[in-house]
Amino acid sequence: MKLRLSPxxxxxLDAFLQQPEEWKYGYDLSRGTGLKSGTLYPIxxxxxxxxxxxxxxxxxEPGKPPRHMYRFTPDGLRFARANAAAHAGGGLGQVALGxxxxxxxxx
Amino acid sequence: MGAPRRxxxxxxxxxxxxxxxxxxxxxxxxxxELDFIEGEWAALFWxxxxxxxxxxxxxxxxxxxxxxxxxxxxxxNTTGKRALGVGLGMLSALALVGCAFAVLRILGILFxxxxxxxxxxxxxxxxxxxxIFVAATVMLWRKKGPLAAGILATxxxxxxxxxxxxxxxx
Numbered sequence: 001m002k003l004r005l006s007p008x009x010x011x012x013l014d015a016f017l018q019q020p021e022e023w024k025y026g027y028d029l030s031r032g033t034g035l036k037s038g039t040l041y042p043i044x045x046x047x048x049x050x051x052x053x054x055x056x057x058x059x060x061e062p063g064k065p066p067r068h069m070y071r072f073t074p075d076g077l078r079f080a081r082a083n084a085a086a087h088a089g090g091g092l093g094q095v096a097l098g099x100x101x102x103x104x105x106x107x
Numbered sequence: 108m109g110a111p112r113r114x115x116x117x118x119x120x121x122x123x124x125x126x127x128x129x130x131x132x133x134x135x136x137x138x139x140e141l142d143f144i145e146g147e148w149a150a151l152f153w154x155x156x157x158x159x160x161x162x163x164x165x166x167x168x169x170x171x172x173x174x175x176x177x178x179x180x181x182x183x184n185t186t187g188k189r190a191l192g193v194g195l196g197m198l199s200a201l202a203l204v205g206c207a208f209a210v211l212r213i214l215g216i217l218f219x220x221x222x223x224x225x226x227x228x229x230x231x232x233x234x235x236x237x238x239i240f241v242a243a244t245v246m247l248w249r250k251k252g253p254l255a256a257g258i259l260a261t262x263x264x265x266x267x268x269x270x271x272x273x274x275x276x277x
Contacts, residue, residue, distance in 0.1 A: 025143070026137065026140045027140045027143050027144055027153075030153075036152070036153075036156045037137060037140075037153045037154075037156035037157045037160060038155075038156030038157065038159040038160050039156070040160075041133060041136075041137060041156075041157060041160040041161075042160050042163060042164065045133055045160075045164055055136075060139075064142060065138070065139040065142060066139055067136075067139050067140065067143070068132075068133075068135070068136030068139060068140075
């Protein structure tokens with residue numbers, strides 16, 4: 001399961017890890033991570049292609065379009081938690097972007 | 108709904124219609140979010156970013172398809188290769204005409220009334236594409252003859268169509 005862990009990808013993983021059971025919308029993820037749609041969606045596409053994310057359409061209210069939602073698959077959650085453990089001491093994305101110093105790894 | 112959001116919707120909607128099947132779901136997902144974005148300009152920038160994402164995704168699919176084709180092409184005879192070249196040339200020319208139509212639509216949204224101007228129509232859909240076809244044919248003729256022939260054939264068919272149209276209506 002190869003996924004290039006760019007700082008932006010780590011931010012997205014971090015956002016999903018906040019409430020891993022909940023479905024999330026693209027725009028909310030964009031606001032939460034500060035990523036533009038042109039950066040966010042390629043990451044979501046790669047994660048979905050690698051079966052790290054499951055996607056679903058939410059039936060919209062009348063007059064509103066349906067929304068696409070995303071959440072971790074069990075594999076995705078394991079993958080994100082393993083990476084979070086490796087970057088323990090700060091949010092995944094924050095560490096990757098150099099906003100927080102990484103904590104000690106292991107023991 | 109303000110003009111920037113409308114423009115964003117039109118652009119992304121156009122990309123959605125032209126996107127290959129595997130990218131269409133994602134394009135729809137991005138389009139669906141447009142109504143929830145706060146701010147008209149933010150919605151336009153969302154649409155522009157989304158278009159980039161869809162085009163990159165589709166390009167990945169096309170690259171994979173081309174790789175498969177080139178692998179198949181190695182086992183083809185000369186006639187097969189030429190036919191494939193002509194077909195690709197025709198497809199490229201038709202894609203260019205599709206882009207010209209899209210540009211005309213966008214200009215029509217930005218400058219209402221322009222879309223119905225016959226001069227804008229002839230320039231965007233005939234004069235510019237035909238000029239590009241001729242230039243591409245001249246440039247590609249020696250190295251990629253079949254591709255150039257495909258482009259030229261499409262250009263000729265378009266020109267013939269215009270000639271018939273003019274003869275019947277003027």
